[in-house]
Amino acid sequence: MTQTAPIIDATNLDKFYGDFHALKDVNLTVHQGQKMVICGPSGSGKSTLIRCFNGLEWHNSGKLVIDGIEVHEHAKEIRELRQEVGMVFQQFNLFPHLTVLENLTIGPMKVRRIGQQEAEETARKYLDRVHIPEQANKYPSQLSGGQQQRVAIARSLCMETRIMLFDEPTSALDPEMINEVLDVMVELANTGMTMVVVTHEMGFARKVADTMVFMEDGRIVETSPPDQFFTNPSSERCRIFLDQILEH
Amino acid sequence: MSLTETPILKGQALPERPAIQRFFGSVSVSVAIYLAVIGLIAWGSYTGAQNMGYNWQWYRIPQYLYSFTDDGFQPGELLIGLGATLQLSITAFVLASVLGLLVALLRLSGLVIGSAVAVGFLEFIRNIPLLVLLYLFYYVLGPIFGLDRYTASILTLAVFHSALISEILRAGINAVAQGQWEAAKSIGMTTSQTYRYIILPQSVRFMLPPMTGEVVHLIKSSAIVSVIAVAELTTFGRNIISDTYMSFEIWFTVAIVYMVVTLILSIGVTYLERRYDVDQ
Ligand SMILES: Nc1ncnc2c1ncn2[C@@H]1O[C@H](COP(=O)(O)OP(=O)(O)OP(=O)(O)O)[C@@H](O)[C@H]1O
Numbered sequence: 001m002t003q004t005a006p007i008i009d010a011t012n013l014d015k016f017y018g019d020f021h022a023l024k025d026v027n028l029t030v031h032q033g034q035k036m037v038i039c040g041p042s043g044s045g046k047s048t049l050i051r052c053f054n055g056l057e058w059h060n061s062g063k064l065v066i067d068g069i070e071v072h073e074h075a076k077e078i079r080e081l082r083q084e085v086g087m088v089f090q091q092f093n094l095f096p097h098l099t100v101l102e103n104l105t106i107g108p109m110k111v112r113r114i115g116q117q118e119a120e121e122t123a124r125k126y127l128d129r130v131h132i133p134e135q136a137n138k139y140p141s142q143l144s145g146g147q148q149q150r151v152a153i154a155r156s157l158c159m160e161t162r163i164m165l166f167d168e169p170t171s172a173l174d175p176e177m178i179n180e181v182l183d184v185m186v187e188l189a190n191t192g193m194t195m196v197v198v199t200h201e202m203g204f205a206r207k208v209a210d211t212m213v214f215m216e217d218g219r220i221v222e223t224s225p226p227d228q229f230f231t232n233p234s235s236e237r238c239r240i241f242l243d244q245i246l247e248h
Numbered sequence: 249m250s251l252t253e254t255p256i257l258k259g260q261a262l263p264e265r266p267a268i269q270r271f272f273g274s275v276s277v278s279v280a281i282y283l284a285v286i287g288l289i290a291w292g293s294y295t296g297a298q299n300m301g302y303n304w305q306w307y308r309i310p311q312y313l314y315s316f317t318d319d320g321f322q323p324g325e326l327l328i329g330l331g332a333t334l335q336l337s338i339t340a341f342v343l344a345s346v347l348g349l350l351v352a353l354l355r356l357s358g359l360v361i362g363s364a365v366a367v368g369f370l371e372f373i374r375n376i377p378l379l380v381l382l383y384l385f386y387y388v389l390g391p392i393f394g395l396d397r398y399t400a401s402i403l404t405l406a407v408f409h410s411a412l413i414s415e416i417l418r419a420g421i422n423a424v425a426q427g428q429w430e431a432a433k434s435i436g437m438t439t440s441q442t443y444r445y446i447i448l449p450q451s452v453r454f455m456l457p458p459m460t461g462e463v464v465h466l467i468k469s470s471a472i473v474s475v476i477a478v479a480e481l482t483t484f485g486r487n488i489i490s491d492t493y494m495s496f497e498i499w500f501t502v503a504i505v506y507m508v509v510t511l512i513l514s515i516g517v518t519y520l521e522r523r524y525d526v527d528q
């Protein structure tokens with residue numbers, strides 16, 4: 001896996017919000033097919049980091065190369081990049097005025113210029129994949145949170161993305177709906193999708209992650225394989241954090 | 249208000265009108281006040297007219313609204329005038345909306361120059377009286393650009409109301425959750441695709457009520473073009489009076505015609521809004 005060029009390659013990334021130093025000298029590589037889970041306390045910069053990966057935020061210095069495209073604010077290829085990199089948000093962010101099916105077809109039709117029939121076939125395929133084929137004609141507000149998040153995952157998949165970013169995809173969900181979303185994500189991981197997941201669901205992390213990343217205060221403090229990460233993390237901060245979230 | 253007091257930030261709201269103005273500006277309150285004032289005037293002028301021996305001739309009014317001849321229904325002068333008023337108002341409203349959308353997008357563009365131009369335009373329009381704007385278009389720009397009175401009137405109304413409409417549009421656009429922008433971006437949409445397919449369709453719901461108020465406002469303010477004798481309801485009313493001297497009857501009738509039209513509009517939109525809500 002390490003022989004091929006990384007699909008995400010971040011070198012010395014720094015990011016400021018005004019005076020606030022949100023990312024400090026971040027170095028990270030993700031290879032094709034890799035499943036990376038990022039955790040860390042609130043405000044440590046996890047969202048900021050993965051939002052840099054699809055151009056929702058811009059780093060101020062350092063170098064970020066994704067799928068061979070160097071990412072910066074004025075890159076012409078930024079829209080192509082976004083089509084390669086899907087994003088699933090904590091708050092789902094479905095389009096409330098469109099039906100589920102339209103939510104899934106609007107990207108392929110308007111951005112990729114695919115015909116309606118083909119787009120709908122793809123949409124139904126992915127709705128099947130996330131186990132809600134029967135909801136195609138409903139509006140998002142008529143679905144449960146778990147169903148909405150699965151639609152959001154399907155929406156990204158419909159763009160035939162090569163990398164999927166998840167920003168705390170289950171933390172806005174009622175507890176009984178978390179598993180239906182995590183199950184879909186595990187299945188997605190098994191298809192070989194490259195995934196970068198910000199989550200505190202350590203059960204999920206144990207099941208699918210091949211790399212664990214711990215962030216604190218804008219820095220990556222620890223990067224290690226899960227067995228080492230959970231049993232013997234090298235940093236004290238990480239150990240304390242894990243103790244806190246695993247207590248529950 | 250000066251430009252420096254208005255921070256030229258991305259799409260920031262102009263200072264809100266005071267609560268008391270908002271209260272008197274709302275559709276239902278306007279209608280209630282309208283009715284109360286009309287009632288008072290009606291009662292006052294009726295008794296006043298009695299005292300001065302005014303010769304009421306209400307029976308002569310219907311012919312100015314409509315008549316039936318061998319050819320069937322014939323609209324009277326006032327209805328023809330109403331048609332002209334509506335045509336003028338609709339044309340001006342469409343133009344005002346297009347211009348208003350441009351100004352709103354300029355303000356939201358985040359470009360410093362864009363926002364400065366937009367805010368400058370808004371402050372300019374907001375601080376001159378409609379009548380003066382009309383004179384500017386008719387007596388100053390008219391001769392320069394060869395505008396006839398009808399074109400000058402439409403442009404005046406369109407420019408004046410575009411300022412108000414742009415604020416409504418901007419507020420409606422801002423009312424759509426930020427997450428919608430991010431979701432649209434993350435599937436690779438351009439800014440214009442995002443506006444067209446994601447943001448504007450959702451902001452319609454927020455814009456519909458204030459936009460109706462604005463149409464009502466526009467229809468009412470269109471009466472002002474009668475000062476340059478553009479053929480429309482108020483002008484026709486005035487012409488009839490100069491022929492017949494029935495000023496009381498005609499002005500009451502004209503007021504009621506305006507009121508009926510604007511009421512129908514408000515009721516229609518309330519109904520639309522409800523249907524739109526159900527669809528969501
Ligand atoms: N648009 C912004 N403007 C200013 N500061 C910001 C902005 N976005 C994030 N920050 C700050 O940057 C820091 C990192 O934020 P970020 O959202 O990346 O944290 P996080 O690790 O995702 O936290 P959480 O677990 O709460 O989501 C926080 O201190 C936050 O206040």
Ligand SMILES: [Mg+2]
Pocket residue numbers: 046047048167168
């Ligand atoms: Mg976050």
